[in-house]
Amino acid sequence: MIAVRRLRHTNGWIFGTMLFSACLSLLASFVLAVDAVRLAADPHTALSCDINAVISCGTVAQSWQAQLFGFPNAFLGLVAEPVVITIAVAALGGVRFPRWFMCAAQGVYTLGVLFAYWLFYQAMFHIGALCPWCLLVTVSTTLVFATLTHVNLRDGNLPVPARLRSVLRSAIATDLDALAVTIWLLALALLVVTRYGTQLFA
Template sequence: MLVGALVGLVAAFVLSVDAVELAADPDAALSCDINAVISCGTVGTSWQASLFGFPNAFLGLIAESVVITVAVAGLAGVRFPRWFMTAAQTVYLLGFVFAYWLFWQSMSVIGALCPWCLTITVSTTLVFASMLHWNILEDNLYWPARMQSWAMSLVRSGAFGILTATWFALLAVAVLLKYGVALFA
């Protein structure tokens, strides 16, 4: 959780700086404007990049800071109440859904990819999966006994990790299938 949140915080910071630069000059050439497909500027000037009236990256600065705090406290031995961890998982689920909505928009509507945005997608997935892993182990999610037992068996068998790795592989395959050699043009 901590590693994913730190990576996400760095990416959110870079995206925030880029958003300010694009606000000052929408035609600015960003360092990650590599080609027609890999273009932070194209993604950053889309309406999807400021869905709530301000750059989405600002949300990442807040959310990842909170996750870092929770992760560090957890590593220090703090045991959060069950309701808190359920709330954290629920809120992060919303962030996870939002990250994938943005990924889908980038792939299917905008037609360009931002490496920093992809980093956010990957780090959000990593944080969500690691938080879910922890919450399953600690039985924090108020799931029915049968569902908790099934989830625990996935975690203990290692299948949860394999499913997470498969998810990352599917993301990479989706990008490669969509853009192919244009990624490297």
């Protein structure tokens, strides 16, 4: 158990998890981008993940929220995730990025994860349909954000007060961040099931 806990705090584990999560997000973004192009050519086309009234990528993709900036949101993932993948691969290769760079990465990705959760909220409570690929983006961006925050707190990259920094470092040293992320993702799954219930499988 101690060996596993030590492994979780190594660069190999942290950036390996970040790399895997970013690759999942990139895959989902690619599929969503392809589907957006297909829908642009034929708005009535049926997508592979149009399963029922609730699990429907087409319904989500044709909402205004899916093109908030005038183009499919998936294109943002196609741009952002390769940057995260590059950071993870470089770090696994031994590159140590300067503090300002890691702070900037934290800030930009925080905006990204907030956007992902805004889209999740919109799908849950306004669009009334869920896209499996979008849900994968929500989960994977959460994991990337968690690993990025972990390494930045561990290495003292974030400009936080010394006392708070000590508390946060203690929290990640005892794996409270992993526990928090696990509980958070389980809570999201419970929210989806509670909200839609049997409609998910109708």
